[in-house]
Amino acid sequence: MQQADPEITLITDNAPIGIATHGGRAKCLQRLVRLSLPVPTTIALSFDEVHRIAAGENADIVRILAPFDDDQLLCVRPSSEDPDWGGPGAVLNIGMNGAQLEKLIPRVGAKAAARLYVKFIQSYSTHVARLDPDIFDDLDLDANDVVAQFLEAYEDEAEEPFPQVRGEQLIGVLRSMARAWEGTTARLLRMAKGAPAEAGLGLVVQSMVLGVGRGECGSGVLQLVSSETGMPQIIGRYQSQSQGRDALLIGPEAVFLEKDERGPSLEDQAPEAFEQLKVHAGLMRSKLREEMQCEFSLDGGTIHILDGVRVQRTARAAVRIAVSLALDGVIAQEEAVMRIEPRALNELLHRQIDPQAERDIVGTGVAASPGAACGRIVFSAAEAQASAARGEACVLVRRETNPEDIRGMHAASAALTERGGITSHAAVIGRGLGLPCVVGASTMQFQTRNKRIVAPDGRVFKAGDIITVDGTNGQVLAGDAPMVEAVLDDAFQTLMSWADDARDIGVRANADTPDDARTALNFQAQGIGLCRTEHMFFEADRLIAMREMIFADQPEDRSAALAQLLPIQRDSIAELFRIMQGRPVCVRLFDPPLHEFLPTDRAGLRDLAESLNLQLSDVTHRVEALGEYNPMLGMRGVRLGITVPEIYEMQARAIFEAMLLAAAEGAPIEPEIMIPLVSAKREVELVKTRIDAVAAAVRTEKGQDFGYRLGVMVETPRAALRAEDIAPHCDFFSFGTNDLTQMTYGLSRDDAGRFMSPYVQQGVFPEDPFHTLDREGVGELLKLGSERGRSARPELVLSVCGEHGGSPESIAFCRELGMNYVSCSPFRVPVARLAAAQLAIQDKLI
CATH class of the missing domain: 3.20.20.60 (Phosphoenolpyruvate-binding domains)
Structure with a gap:
């Protein structure tokens, strides 16, 4: 029945699901189903359905829950049209309650079952009930009555019991995620990432693979290339007795995927599952025609593919990935050319600080966007645009950037902010522009009202002072650091040769x-x-001859001066x-x-008079005579x-x-x-x-x-x-x-x-x-x-x-x-x- 309904549909081979109606995650899951990969049962909610839920209409919970067993735990994930636009966080273990806790204890053990319940209570409290997450800070996760403590803390803060009915829990999660997407903050954030203000959100409701229990159970992610370089490399982590993306936290329990001398690996613990995962990832690459990151869970050694997302990548990696797919015959050369955003090449082309140069570091922060650039400090987008119009490189310094600063970032050579992290507005926009960027530089004092920043060692940098921003290493340097040009690798050259052919x-x-x-x-x-x-005449040794020509009264005198040039x-x-x-x-x-070649200050006029062997008054009068009210529309x-x-x-x-x-x-x-x-x-x-x-x-x-x-x-x-x-x-x-x-x-x-x-x-x-x-x-x-x-x-x-x-x-x-x-x-x-x-x-x- 769901399959015939485009608003609430069971994901099958031929379900009516599209990226523009249900989002990229839902469509990708359908493609994985078509490849006969072991995807858990999943329901997709369309953009329109989610919008109605956000507007206050009741979700058809009976229809949504129909494909799932009565005691099946669920998870909900966002499905936006473009995964880079983000969305609310996933909510796991929906359906956990007292009855489920008792059923799970024989299967996974009392401690693991309690952890699943507690994890859901925390997530529901934060995302649905909108409670302060620190209400659970003082509770002992190892206590025998930990679930009772968490339920009591929830009830005290929410002034109502924690919901015990799966359908009620699911309604709360769906409504919360829908409204979060349509909130003002979320709109501004995705608009900064290039999304339309009215972009839709789909939701997927999926059977929960516990990732805990007897046998080899756990979760992880795997990809076949490096996100930094695009070179073939098995990347990812796995963590036994875990759920979702816990393995990516890289705690002591997380292990490597393939054998690694640095520590244990999934290949050591479950070699058959590891080999099967590589086959699945290779199939996703060839059939989906893209390098994909595979999110998986193991349940007693059995693999479940929970999701597939396009591998995050730098511009350098994007080029190599596109070229590699074309050379392997997965995509055509012309498609490889089409896959690279032209402006993203800026990231490859930016210079870096010479590794042999001494670094006068005056501040550090998060390395948000690679590359390095020098410039004069400016404190507003308008100043950055004015500086660019004058042809002067500048560094835009802000406490934190917002969408109104985007034009200033376009004009700047680099950006530096006091606040923010790797996914902050400045970081996201900086990477999109290929703009070197350091964010979260809290080691420095940003006194924007006084237009200055103070280094930890007490040095003060004012508007107009020159600094260097190293977005690769997250450092701020005093002065104009020596640079080296970007190295363009073979993949870049191959892509550009295909572009030239087209x-x-x-x-x-x-x-x-x-x-x-x-x-x-x-x-x-x-x-x-x-x-x-004319740029050849501005150097000091040439400027004298140019000025002699300007001051010459007769053609033959001008010709004599020009003969030197x-x-x-x-x-x-x-x-x-x-x-x-x-x-x-x-x-x-x-x-x-001509006035551009002449001095305007008295010291400069005096030097000019001396070099031309003329009276200062004569030089001053001549310079004034050459002045124009609007020189860019004058004698030029x-x-x-x-x-x-x-x-x-x-x-x-x-x-x-x-x-x-x-x-x-x-x-x-x-x-x-x-x-x-x-x-x-x-x-x-x-x-x-x-x-x-x-x-x-x-x-x-x-x-x-x-x-x-x-x-x-x-x-x-x-x-x-x-x-x-x-x-x-x-x-x-x-x-x-x-x-x-x-x-x-x-x-x-x-x-x-x-x-x-x-x-x-x-x-x-x-x-x-x-x-x-x-x-x-x-x-x-x-x-x-x-x-x-x-x-x-x-x-x-x-x-x-x-x-x-x-x-x-x-x-x-x-x-x-x-x-x-x-x-x-x-x-x-x-x-x-x-x-x-x-x-x-x-x-x-x-």
């Missing part, structure tokens, strides 16, 4: 330095999509060409306003290149000479030159004429012919709207979505953090447009620019080079527009490669 959009890296380029190449970037040449720029670009080994390199011409980019043409001429020469130097040592190179901040076709015409003239001069001087490709960075709305005018003069468009978003919204990246969180919370913006590309506004400009550009020049190459290029959601939009490639920061290249592959695979499945 994807249909290119992935390049934004790289300004040789180190950036090497990292990009290590991550298999197909080239450099954005090289910001030419070899530096040429050599830097040549090194990028060499590292990329013939892959395309897109060099963006000078973009920032192509506007500077047209009004001070010597800058772009020097850069063009440096690019061409660098190309010839590198080409002489390796593969031929056709450089890509990109003009920033274009808004009119005439700007392109003027710059192109000068670059062509420089190219002709270099060809004549070097006696070598070469070509180059010219493009524009589309980062003003007008450039997108007038793309059909600009495209005939270009080989490519690269959409700079950082500035394009800023200009489209009229929104400063530096200041948006002050109000972005309330804007998103109140639905003004669906998401921070600097994190996720705004399809409706900025996306419309990308669409118009792409269509109009290609209408004028069909072969026009299109790309995105803002940080949106590493966002899986943004890559999906770029594919829809028919873009040729995306470009992102080097560490986001693997994320982009995998996301692009998954999008291509999804298209095949539609």
Whole structure:
């Protein structure tokens, strides 16, 4: 009868059970039943049924209990759609009462029977009656009348007798678990884990395998791979005379599964059962097409499979597990690619503290999310977002995090909290983001109102001070610790090669330095999509020549100053060409306003006057004259290149000479030159004429012919709207979505953090447009620019080079527009490669 009822159904081969209606645990148990594994009798309650129970409707206890014998003890476990969303704890031994106690004594012994009853009383008191668990603290578990003591303590606190009818007990457990799931605290917790607020909960009611008694009785868990590495390894524990997951507490009674020199094992105590367990686990792996953790009980040496759950895993283990299943033919290569969340790769890619480095440890806590990062201390999500907008690494320090801090965690390099454990909000979110995180650092004093933290040795760290968070070892270090890069193993390389076979959009890296380029190449970037040449001028020895150029009044004086920068720029670009080994390199011409290269404080102005041999007053007046009310919308980019043409001429020469130097040592190179901040076709015409003239001069001087490709960075709305005018003069468009978003919204990246969180919370913006590309506004400009550009020049190459290029959601939009490639920061290249592959695979499945 239950089998025909989708709300309360006996789990059989063909029962109407689905993950979306009854949860993952119920569906997995059905799959185990179909494999003819020894699963105890189980009833599944649907999401709708549990919701009705939570709303106060009476559960149909007669229907639920129908498949079970009258004296059968029961357990209830949660069954959410995704096991990672959690749920209320399991309740065991439902049905224990005075009569059952007398029946069990001949079977398991008086002491064991009493322990079963007491265990249920404690669980029922906490989860159903909501009594304080410490009411039993003073009771003697070894006393002969222990059950009577516990019943009396319950009655005194609850002011009613402990229920003795199994059906009444079960109603209480079901109602309590249903209401716990729908409570505010539970909603917030699962939302922090990515679950919808209205996610449903199913419940499974199962025959209780006692795990205690004569013969080999007990419980344990087994899995065939390491959760840390994904390598084959029998993992788990077993404990005789125990129930549920007691073995995982790893007390003195828990033993290993297979033979181990460190101590006794299940293989020693029950070799036949151990071998049978391995067979069951192997069958679950091959038939369920997943690495599973098997929860089991032994009753007189007979195995019962109570549950199967997906093995918990780090990102590294997830990759190896997926690759191993594919290599073994259990799943297809494309499915292996689809199983890895792209952003989870961040955990593999994060750096670690150099093991040889000295550690100045100032605090310790729980190692909640692996990896290590340094940054300046900030005490709020808004400060973290503002810091990220300025390009400054920061560590978000909080007493404890909540869902409102998620955007700040997105922006931070690491997180540090005073409170929390391995399953706290900061820990869960940190692992999901691949964000190094230490929680529960209670050895330090967090004085958040005064914006400082105090180490146990008395040292004080204020907002803006630099610390290092080691989420692998749970340590907080003073200063900027030396780091080593992540090691990408063979499984990672195999997965990424499968991803590259599947994807249909290119992935390049934004790289300004040789180190950036090497990292990009290590991550298999197909080239450099954005090289910001101005970053090469900020070092001290180059800054003087740059300032001389800025202060020059005549073109010939500017050219003389730029001549000092030419070899530096040429050599830097040549090194990028060499590292990329013939892959395309897109060099963006000078973009920032000139004032960024000038000092603002009096000491700096005095040093500048001395280096230029000028009067301080003259230098001060000149710096003030170069100031702008809104420099990011002032004389920068192509506007500077047209009004001070010597800058772009020097850069063009440096690019061409660098190309010839590198080409002489390796593969031929056709450089890509990109003009920033274009808004009119005439700007392109003027710059192109000068670059062509420089190219002709270099060809004549070097006696070598070469070509180059010219493009524009589309980062003003007008450039997108007038793309059909600009495209005939270009080989490519690269959409700079950082500035394009800023200009489209009229929104400063530096200041948006002050109000972005309330804007998103109140639905003004669906998401921070600097994190996720705004399809409706900025996306419309990308669409118009792409269509109009290609209408004028069909072969026009299109790309995105803002940080949106590493966002899986943004890559999906770029594919829809028919873009040729995306470009992102080097560490986001693997994320982009995998996301692009998954999008291509999804298209095949539609």
